[in-house]
Amino acid sequence: MNATTTTAASDPRWSGPGADRKSMRQHWRELSWRKLLWSLLYPPRGQRIMPTISGFLLIIVALGIGSAAYNTSNNILFITLSLLLACLIGSGVLSALNLAKVAWRMVPSPPYRVGQTGTVTIELRNRKKLLPTHGLWFEVRTKAEPKGRRLVLRERLDAGGGTARLEWSWQPTTRGHEVVELTAVGSLFPFGFLRKVLACEIRTEVLVWPAPVEYQRFAVLVASRRQSGHAVNKIGQSGDLLAVRRYVSGDSHRQIHWKASARLRQLMVRQFSTEQQEGYSLRLDTAGDVWTRPEQFELACSFVATLAEDLFTTGRLGTVTIDHELPQPIRGVRDLEAFFDRLAELTPRESTGRPSQAPFPSVSVGPGAAARLTLTFAPEGARGVAAFVDGQKAAAA
Template identity: 25%
Template sequence: MRRLWPLTVRGTGALVIAIVCFVVANEAGIVELMYFGILLLAVLGASIASLYLTRRTDTVTRSLTPDVATVGRDAVVHVRVGVRTALPTAPGKWRDTIPSGLTARAHGIFPALGSGLRGAERIVEFSYTATGARRGIHALGPLSVTSTDPFGIARRSTVFGERTRVTVAPAVIDLPALSNFAGEAGGTLHTTTNQLGQGADNLIARPYVPGDSMRRIHWRASAHRDSLMVRQEEQESTPEATVVLDRGVLRYSPEAMQAPGADPGFEAAVSACVSVVSRLVHDGYAVEVIDTDGTLLAERIDGGDMTEVEGLIGQFAGVTARRDDHLARLTRVFSGIMTGPVVLIVGRFDPADAEAIAPVAHHSTLPIVLSFAPVGDSLGRAADAGWHTAVLDPEGDLAATWSAATDRGVTHAGR
């Protein structure tokens, strides 16, 4: 904000001395004090004029690296200030306004600028590190610069530049791979064997083409045909997985519907959602993210396409809870189909919910429930129906929770 009083402590003292000189000169008839007071006022006026006539800022732009900040991770903010000035300017101090969704030490020294009589724009660049603190879309800025004259008598505080919208995406946790479920859950690039009979001699072979792995060369067929042949037993498939995020506000708190980042339980659910998607896509699954009524929350992401995962993470920066509760409809979404892993991420989860979603477990090769606030023996009932279950703790280790949920020997992980 602009300071209404343009003088520093030194300048204020000089003004007080000048007034005292005028009073004493009038009472005591000392003309020299009158001259000295006038000189002080002239110095004060010149100092103020030097600040308000020498600097004019035209442009302020900001950019982030990476473009989207993430909760708990650092991003570098680059600030570029274009300044037009006819006279040399003294150094000052800059400070950028940081929103509640970020934490940073955004202040420093604004350099002195030389004379620019030709009117050329001078560029001042600086940067600082900001850490994502709260998911959502936040406004970074404005930028303020406080400068003083060479004598330290007057100061000028200006606020300029448009605010920059900054996206803070949910935290993404690196989760363990589903290595124990390669056969049952679909696998990363799961292998099927096409055999005409028993034994390796009956495997289908085809001519070698550049790019084939040397480990797949069928040496007996190659010797028989006098040319390199490779085994045809490996067929890559794209298994499918579904991540279901329950956004019903009644399962969290009213704050979850008001703004991103307001409810810790919902934040844990959103972070778990994007982390699970990242893990499954990395493992080769084609993943769909839906609400409990089947509404798509993101377009289908093909296995291995981590660029689309980054886009989804940014998209989920603004996701909030909704008023409707459709968990009971989840059975209809999977009715009549068979799919790979189904991961349900939910807030409050009671025994009635466990009974309602019990049939879904039979339509998935790996059904998982992650609940933020399970009620009674709801997770136990879900486990009896075939679900792998775990408690989602906002302050806990999501990777450990994921391991507990996917471990065949553990169906329930406590807080």
């Protein structure tokens, strides 16, 4: 199933130095040499240029050579010192140019489900006309992984509108709302002596569906058809004979009624009714006095989602109901995913004194269709959850 499950969709706008061309032009027009030098000495908030380990070693070597050159007045040592300082300053300038006019945005790839691997994509583009971009890295994190991870751009981002994509794979650990953040963007280009870091605050909120669980079925749920097959007045390939009609191009030759064709002197085909499998309606009561253990309630949400998915796959899921709401029919994948979204946000409700097992109305799907069987859920023991049909245990997780 592929459907968007983000509650707050990712911002389609780009972020970074190359996000808005108008703001960049205005910035360069207002920038003077005095402001440029001041910004190099005192970078704006969120922008840092820090030396790496190799950069610290280079600074220590430069200080040693500078002290020796001053004490000995050796021109070769002064030339060596100037080369080291030029290399250090050039590394900082090129690191800043490496990030100039580069834009990025974070795009989630739902659906996300507990225990299953999901992806988040970082899209990049380079608006520089001459210089490509190398060696960028991005720090991403979630509430489940506060330390985060670092994604490194291994390929070159060409000038003149070059684009690239970085994918981060992660596994959600809890259902509900999850926040994915892009916290920092940095560059080690070209020599790795200085690290240019830009602080980011790109946040995307997504919904995480309950985890699929294993469960055991019993005889009540295993039986998928009535003993004689429940016939529905719907055209199909099996069941009772409804009528005979004229042959249309594309009809199977096996359905030709030869006696009727000979009598009417034109090809006639049989028209059958279909045998319908029994349908089920799921009902989950979230009363707090029923679900006193949080781990059992989490298991119940996962059990309901797994059972709903299995019944939908076999074409036996009719409606779903949470608490005292009206039954919601499940006609397609979108309806099922909307139900999963509800399960992702579900919490035990406060008891109102009403019966926890309120009457559930039978729902018919059309003329001649049987009323659907209702599956209700309740705790079983200290850890388990069971599904019941008319008081009989149908499945347990």
